[in-house]
Amino acid sequence: MTASQTQGISIQGISILLVDDHPVVRQGYRRVLEHQGDFHVVAEADNAADAYRAFKAQAPDVVVMDISMPGASGLEAVRNIRSRSSATRILVFSMHSEAAQVKAAFNAGANGYVTKGSAPTELIRAIRAIVRGEQAISDDIARVLAMESLSPSHSLLDQLGEREIEILRQLAAGATTEQIAANLNLSMKTVQNYHYLIKTKTGMRTDAQLVRLAVECGLASL
Amino acid sequence: MTASQTQGISIQGISILLVDDHPVVRQGYRRVLEHQGDFHVVAEADNAADAYRAFKAQAPDVVVMDISMPGASGLEAVRNIRSRSSATRILVFSMHSEAAQVKAAFNAGANGYVTKGSAPTELIRAIRAIVRGEQAISDDIARVLAMESLSPSHSLLDQLGEREIEILRQLAAGATTEQIAANLNLSMKTVQNYHYLIKTKTGMRTDAQLVRLAVECGLASL
DNA sequence: CCCAGCTTGGGAAACTTTCCCAACAAACCC
DNA sequence: GGGTTTGTTGGGAAAGTTTCCCAAGCTGGG
Missing domain, CATH: 1.10.10.10 (Winged helix-like DNA-binding domain superfamily/Winged helix DNA-binding domain)
Incomplete structure (x- = not known):
């Protein structure tokens, strides 16, 4: 294995679509991601509809998406993208860390979920994991889900009517x-x-x- | 409950379509059945196509059918009748007593299976059972199926490839x-x-x- | 009183199941 | 050797199911 292949991905690198309604956040993360060398942010969007349009135009390897955007649901966008392409990797990047939110995201077709409170290295690690075909969650999400699964009477008999x-x-x-x-x-x-x-x-x-x-x-x- | 209702069926009795390619057998069984008083043979057929036509014309409560007729399969006729009416009771009346044959008949939608070697009373008992909504098999068929289910290595691992x-x-x-x-x-x-x-x-x-x-x-x- | 959540079902597009058939290979019997 | 049966693979088309959205009625809590 040569140095240019150590990520298990082509030498052309990983194309990324960045979706977040906050321009400053997009700019910051664009810089963090592109600093990786093999990451290329090929498009940005600040709403669900533009995100879907950009996805169709660019067919990126990875979509990094904030699902708490104004107006249309980001989850909706995840579902739309997933229904059009099972190959595209979708990483949800959210400020929420509730178990239900995370489950909803994976249910909609996300491959990973990282909170905005996570260190930039966690985002990068998660992106590399999902391009490898794995699922990825940030450490704080792992803790929330782990706690939830330990809590008493969580036998799904109480999540069902x-x-x-x-x-x-x-x-x-x-x-x-x-x-x-x-x-x-x-x-x-x-x-x-x-x-x-x-x-x-x-x-x-x-x-x-x-x-x-x-x-x-x-x-x-x- | 009055005497005329002891069968759990209307006082009009049970209408029957008799299907067998042998006229002598039909005549014999017609007499046996009608001797019951509340059984009425409303039509006869000697092949699958006529059976289906008679079924559509008469809408009998019960179809008593020999499935080993020349030409078209009797099982086919059972399937056709069952697909048109889930209320009609179908009693297969056959000379075969192989387990596979019996299972095929029930699979096709039969409600009962009686061999021609059975006593006339078994036929009558079976008809009464199926109009009550039960499934019915003659004693010899019960023995064959029981034996089969006891035989070694019948774990369906050998009935599947x-x-x-x-x-x-x-x-x-x-x-x-x-x-x-x-x-x-x-x-x-x-x-x-x-x-x-x-x-x-x-x-x-x-x-x-x-x-x-x-x-x-x-x-x-x- | 209104909101949330449970229960019940209609509607419509997308997908599965059901059953039929055909091609092909291996095994099996005569 | 040649025909028959049996297992594997998949196409086709009609019928049925799933998926998802929506709405209305009901109940219980804030």
Whole structure:
């Protein structure tokens, strides 16, 4: 491996789209990033719509995005970019460090989440991690998520409502949408909506993952 | 409850479509069935196409069908009828007593399976059971299926091919179609086809049932 | 009283499932 | 050797499901 290849990325370096509504912040971080030599900020945007336009025009390797911008949601922009390209790496760069916010970002398709309170080296480390295909979070976010997962009664039985739990239980037991609708006297549409809601809330992508979760939480057995 | 309602069915009785390619068999069974008083054979057919036509014209409560008819498959007719009406009860009446044949019939949408070697009372008992919404099989079929389920190495690991097992394992582990396709270097289409094939072969209707099955067979753990 | 959150379901686009079929290779029987 | 069966791979098209958005009704708390 030669020196020019040590990042596991082409010698052309990493192209970056910087999205933040504060010009001063963009300028500061542009300088920090470009100081890396192989990082190239190819575009900037100060709102979600421009960010999406710039993404389509430049097809950057990485989008570094502040999701707390005025007007349209930054999460929306993340979702839009992700739905158009699964290859683009998206790093959310936010001042919020709430667990729910972080989960929402990853749910929308982000590859990493770094708070603005982090040292510049953390941002750089995170960008290098996500171009390698890894997920990245800053140290303070890691601490918040770790604490949250240790807190008592966080068994997702309290993040779901009663109806959601009942439907998850029946899904895990192997019931079809039709059977659940009949059992609970609901329309199939409602059961489908719950099914989807449960997946979204728990972050599970397949029904198989849902079954595992239900079993882990003691909702179902095998 | 009055005497005329003891069957749990309206006082108009049970309308039956009789399908068998042998006229003598039809005549014999028509007499046996009508001797019941509340059973009314409203139509007969000697092939799958006529059976389907008669079913559409008469909308009988029960279809008693021999699936080993010349030409078109009787199973095909069962599937057609089932896809048009989930309320119609279908009793397969066959001379075969192989487990695979029976499973195929239930898979196609049959509600019961009685062999021609059974006593007439078994046929009548089965019809009464299926109009009550139960599933019914004759005693000899029960014995065949029971034996089969006891036979060694019937863990469905031998009813599935290697690829099918690998895909079931990954599905149960929570992998998405996309991930499995990538892991095994297949197209998503192939993985989808296997997913469907596995469901069909094992008789599972939901992915949750598939997970339970995989865990039971030691393919996956939780 | 109003706001937040739960429950219920419609709507519409996107995606999956279902089932059919075909090509090809390996194994298997006659 | 040649035909048959069985496993693997995937296309095609209709039917069904998922995804996401929205709205209305209800309940409970500040």
